[in-house]
Amino acid sequence: MLQSSLLSAGRLPMDFNELRKDYLLDRWVVIATKRARRPTDFAVKEKKQQAKTSACPMCPGNEHMTPPAVLLYLKKGRALKKAKDRNGIRSKDWLIRVIPNLYPAFTPPSSKTETRRIGRSEGLANAVGHHEVIVESPCHDEHPADAGSQQLLHVVNAYLDRLRALSRKPYIKYVSIFRNYGLDAGASLSHAHSQVIATPFIPKTVEEEMKASKKHFKKKGRCIFCEILAKESKSPRFITQNFSFVAFAPYASVNPMEFWIVPKKHQVTPLEMSPAEVKAFTVMLKECLAGLKELVNDPPYNYGFHLALDRKARKHYHWHLEVYPKLATWAGFEKSTGVYINTVTPETAAETLRARLKNPPKS
Amino acid sequence: MLQSSLLSAGRLPMDFNELRKDYLLDRWVVIATKRARRPTDFAVKEKKQQAKTSACPMCPGNEHMTPPAVLLYLKKGRALKKAKDRNGIRSKDWLIRVIPNLYPAFTPPSSKTETRRIGRSEGLANAVGHHEVIVESPCHDEHPADAGSQQLLHVVNAYLDRLRALSRKPYIKYVSIFRNYGLDAGASLSHAHSQVIATPFIPKTVEEEMKASKKHFKKKGRCIFCEILAKESKSPRFITQNFSFVAFAPYASVNPMEFWIVPKKHQVTPLEMSPAEVKAFTVMLKECLAGLKELVNDPPYNYGFHLALDRKARKHYHWHLEVYPKLATWAGFEKSTGVYINTVTPETAAETLRARLKNPPKS
Numbered sequence: 001m002l003q004s005s006l007l008s009a010g011r012l013p014m015d016f017n018e019l020r021k022d023y024l025l026d027r028w029v030v031i032a033t034k035r036a037r038r039p040t041d042f043a044v045k046e047k048k049q050q051a052k053t054s055a056c057p058m059c060p061g062n063e064h065m066t067p068p069a070v071l072l073y074l075k076k077g078r079a080l081k082k083a084k085d086r087n088g089i090r091s092k093d094w095l096i097r098v099i100p101n102l103y104p105a106f107t108p109p110s111s112k113t114e115t116r117r118i119g120r121s122e123g124l125a126n127a128v129g130h131h132e133v134i135v136e137s138p139c140h141d142e143h144p145a146d147a148g149s150q151q152l153l154h155v156v157n158a159y160l161d162r163l164r165a166l167s168r169k170p171y172i173k174y175v176s177i178f179r180n181y182g183l184d185a186g187a188s189l190s191h192a193h194s195q196v197i198a199t200p201f202i203p204k205t206v207e208e209e210m211k212a213s214k215k216h217f218k219k220k221g222r223c224i225f226c227e228i229l230a231k232e233s234k235s236p237r238f239i240t241q242n243f244s245f246v247a248f249a250p251y252a253s254v255n256p257m258e259f260w261i262v263p264k265k266h267q268v269t270p271l272e273m274s275p276a277e278v279k280a281f282t283v284m285l286k287e288c289l290a291g292l293k294e295l296v297n298d299p300p301y302n303y304g305f306h307l308a309l310d311r312k313a314r315k316h317y318h319w320h321l322e323v324y325p326k327l328a329t330w331a332g333f334e335k336s337t338g339v340y341i342n343t344v345t346p347e348t349a350a351e352t353l354r355a356r357l358k359n360p361p362k363s
Numbered sequence: 364m365l366q367s368s369l370l371s372a373g374r375l376p377m378d379f380n381e382l383r384k385d386y387l388l389d390r391w392v393v394i395a396t397k398r399a400r401r402p403t404d405f406a407v408k409e410k411k412q413q414a415k416t417s418a419c420p421m422c423p424g425n426e427h428m429t430p431p432a433v434l435l436y437l438k439k440g441r442a443l444k445k446a447k448d449r450n451g452i453r454s455k456d457w458l459i460r461v462i463p464n465l466y467p468a469f470t471p472p473s474s475k476t477e478t479r480r481i482g483r484s485e486g487l488a489n490a491v492g493h494h495e496v497i498v499e500s501p502c503h504d505e506h507p508a509d510a511g512s513q514q515l516l517h518v519v520n521a522y523l524d525r526l527r528a529l530s531r532k533p534y535i536k537y538v539s540i541f542r543n544y545g546l547d548a549g550a551s552l553s554h555a556h557s558q559v560i561a562t563p564f565i566p567k568t569v570e571e572e573m574k575a576s577k578k579h580f581k582k583k584g585r586c587i588f589c590e591i592l593a594k595e596s597k598s599p600r601f602i603t604q605n606f607s608f609v610a611f612a613p614y615a616s617v618n619p620m621e622f623w624i625v626p627k628k629h630q631v632t633p634l635e636m637s638p639a640e641v642k643a644f645t646v647m648l649k650e651c652l653a654g655l656k657e658l659v660n661d662p663p664y665n666y667g668f669h670l671a672l673d674r675k676a677r678k679h680y681h682w683h684l685e686v687y688p689k690l691a692t693w694a695g696f697e698k699s700t701g702v703y704i705n706t707v708t709p710e711t712a713a714e715t716l717r718a719r720l721k722n723p724p725k726s
Contacts, residue, residue, distance in 0.1 A: 017470055021486035026567060030468045030490045038466035040551040041417050054404050103401035105393045105696075105704045107380055123384035123615065127393045178695030186694025188403040195696070203700030204389060252486065304699025324698055331549025332541030333468075333558070335687055336667025337566030341468045 020252035023228055024212035025205070029252045029340040036256075036343035058097070058135045058191035063090035070132065071098035071161055073154050080154070082161070095151065096158045097135040098196075104131035106197055109171060130166055130198040134158050135191065142192040143181075143298075145290035152282050159194070159305070160278070164271055166198040167309045174202045174309060182300025185326040206306060210313055217316035225318030229262055236347040239288065239354050240361045244280040247288050249346035249353070255324040256344035257296060259288060259353065262320040269307045269319050285321070291356040292325060300326040383615035386591055387575035388568070392615045392703040399619075399706035421460070421498045421554035426453035433495065434461035434524055436517050443517070445524070458514065459521045460498040461559075467494035469560055472534060493529055493561040497521050498554065505555040506544075506661075508653035515645045522557070522668070523641070527634055529561040530672045537565045537672060545663025548689040569669060573676055580679035588681030592625050599710040602651065602717050603724045607636075607643040610651050612709035612716070618687040619707035620659060622651060622716065625683040632670045632682050648684070654719040655688060663689040 018031045057065035068085035073096035075081075085091055106129030136155045137147060144152055159177050166175045179194040180187040202210070216224040232238055232248040239247040239259055247261045261284055267273065273281065292299065307319040327344075334340050354360060381394045420428035431448035436459035438444075448454055469492030499518045500510060507515055522540050529538045542557040543550040565573070579587040595601055595611040602610040602622055610624045624647055630636065636644065655662065670682035690707075697703050717723060 017468065017490035019488040019490045023486075028564070028567070032466075032468045032490065035466040035468060038551050039417070040546075041419055041553055042546040042551070054402070056404055103395075103398040105380065105395045105398060123386075125382040127380035127382045127395065174700075176696055176700050178699055180694040183403075183405040184692065186692035188401050188405070190404055197696055199700075199702070201391070203702045204391070205699065205701035208701075302695035302698055304695045306699065322699065324695075329547065329549035330693075331543040332665035332667045332687075333539055333560055335665055336541055336568065336669065336685060337537075337539050337562075338568035338571075339562070339566045 022252045023250065024209045024216075024224065026208075027252070027254070027338065027340070029254050029342050031345050032341050032343055033345060033348075034343075035341065056140055056189065056191050057102075058133070058189065058193060059140055060092065060094075060138045063092065063097075066090075066099045067102065069094070069097050069099050071158065071165075072096065073158065094135075094138065096137075096154045098158060098162060099133050099135065101131040101133050101195065106131045106199060125200070128171060128200050130169075130172070130196070132162060132196045134162065134194040134196065136194060137192050140191050143289070143293065144192075144286055145293045147192075147286070149282065149286065152286055153279060155194070156278055156282050156285075159196070160271060160273075162196050163269070163307075166196065167271075169198070171200050172198045172309075174199050174206060175307075176203065176304060178302060178304035180302050182326065185300035185302050187300075202310075206308075209306065210308060210310075210317055213316045213318070214313070223266055223316055223318050225262060225320065226266055229264065237350045238361075239350050240284065240357055240359075242280050242284055244277045245284045247284055249350040250322075251346060253342055253344075253346045253349065254340040256327040256342055257292065257299075257325040257349045257353065258346070259292075259323050259349065260320050261285060261288065261323070262318070267319055268314045268317050269309065270305060287357055287359065288323070288353070290358065291353050292323075295352055295356045296325060296327065302326065385615045386613065387572045387579075387587065389571075390615070390617070390701065390703070392617050392705050394708050395704050395706055396708060396711075397706075398704065419503055419552065419554050420465075421496070421552065421556060422503055423455065423457075423501045426455065426460075429453075430463045430465065432457070432460050432462050434521065434528075435459065436521065457498075457501065459500075459517045461521060461525060462496050462498065464494040464496050464558065469494045469562060488563070491534060491563050493532075493535070493559070495525060495559045497525065497557040497559065499557060500555050503554050506652070506656065507555075507649055508656045510555075510649070512645065512649065515649055516642060518557070519641055519645050519648075522559070523633060523636075525559050526632070526670075529559065530634075532561070534563050535561045535672075537562050537569060538670075539566065539667060541665060541667035543663075543665050545689065548663035548665050550663075565673075569671075572669065573671060573673075573680055576679040576681070577676070586629055586679055586681050588625060588683065589629055592627065600713045601724075602713050603647065603720055603722075605643050605647055607640045608647045610647055612713040613685075614709060616705055616707075616709045616712065617703040619690040619705055620655060620662075620688040620712045620716065621709070622655075622686050622712065623683050624648060624651065624686070625681070630682055631677045631680050632672065633668060650720055650722065651686070651716070653721065654716050655686075658715055658719045659688060659690065665689065 019028055020031060021028050055062055070084060072083045072091050072094045073080055074083055075093050075095060106127045108130055109128050137151055163175050166172055176197045213224050229246055233246050237249040244264055245261055247259055249259050301324060303321055303323040305321050308317040383392050383394060418425055433447060435446045435454050435457045436443055437446055438456050438458060469490045471493060472491050500514055526538050529535055538561045540559050576587050592609055596609050600612040607627055608624055610622055612622050666684055666686040668684050671680040
């Protein structure tokens, strides 16, 4: 399954199997490097055609194919103007366009009554919330690795704008911001975009992280992420750092080549970033994604922010971004058991990725 | 993503979004039917070539390409003989062949010392256990839907033989039996096979099910699976039944077209089945997989047994098989949050599958 560039690096440690537990979750992963070499007799899949097969609803000129934008970044000479589509008219000349998803998984409450009725009972609830698409660029296939720094800064700022707006709604408990890249990573359209899903509950994985980090804080009086950061900054899983952020391959990565970007300052939500920190985050995201793209031949991937909106989590939770390259398939074992098998050690992931960075960290 | 056969059935209920909670797990799924119709501009993937591209190590005549078999079902006239490969010689004329996986995720302890050292500490453990491949037939591409009933009975009996043998080992706490079919479902070889992974711990998902079913038993004095069975046998999610088993689409399915096969008798492990029940299970498995194969054009899928080896779980746990067709991709949202989006309602799944059964249940 894995690209030969990783396997032929010749730097793989001895084949071994090791069971590792996640920093916070009660989740185990088998690091099983030998499995990466198992043969397959299936014909090799051709590289997916990324070309458009039909008119792209996210491309400039096709704005009428989508609902009105809830947020636009418009060019105003050299300045930026934020706006919405109004009176059914779709603005042109945008840099960023945030639109409601035409095929939403969560939908806004239709009346005040419904807003009040939100709640879980007997395992059934309305999927009330918001599901939006952030069109990252007028350019159809602008990969973040290749995007201009200014444009990528707009993308991250749009994340923050929507996070701020949606988290204020009384029926919203969590805002999930994520990006799917490539058909195999679950993207259905190839235009550069991210998505935002705002839910009326805190999702399972985040809730488990919250509970575990709270428990750690009660016991040790320290944020577990701050501890992880200190440890991984000096471990063989370290990838890079700048003034404000550290990137590393997590100890119990469930995905081959997985990496996280974590703020050095203890922050519970990305909304706490200063403008300089937003810029530093953008630079690191671009650099790491560019390294991944070069190293593993432009692989499909997903990334998602993990954050807390609850003020009570302020001391013990620490926001971060998790990037999951899609280089393996979770099969019957993973799906039935919740135990994962990863054929690339995080140490190899970090080492190979570090070697592809344009600005490798000084050692 | 989904096959048009499901969408064009014209029997889909009104588009709706609904949040449903799993029977036992703290896991939510959004049933979002409208999303099934979202367009894609990626070129349609061609049907994977299932043909062999190289010599198959599981085909007769290539026995030397694998480790010695730990279990063989051999033809002896009309009788069946169970044996092992011995003295480095590989037996021919087998019906079923169980071999250690050449690329194991878990490996047997190498010494008595290591057996004793198994344990979790500081999030690191040896991946001690067993990982075996059950070659289901001498015929390379024998899908269970097309296999002879007798051959499929051998397969299920081989599952039980290995479950019995591996569960007796002192360092084994759980035995996971699963099947991956098709490249997209994580199979690396196309020869008909299942896998067995025996682990030194109870996996996360099973442990969560155990805890929840134990809690339910303490509160209600009844097995939650027995209750689910009674309810789903009369629900629109019912698929079929025979004397000993019921098949249904679970209420909060996370996979499109997911179905479970559950014994009517309260049994904690498949080892409790009588020979007649083993046969009834085999018949139902074959019929449901054949229905799925016809309905959705031979899709990739995974299935896995859920069971308990611990005697203490006898009253509250209830073994069953879960079948997950691979018709969608879990993306950034699912992977970051542990919340799932399913675009086919379990009610539609059951209705369409029921209509494809060769021996539909009498209503």
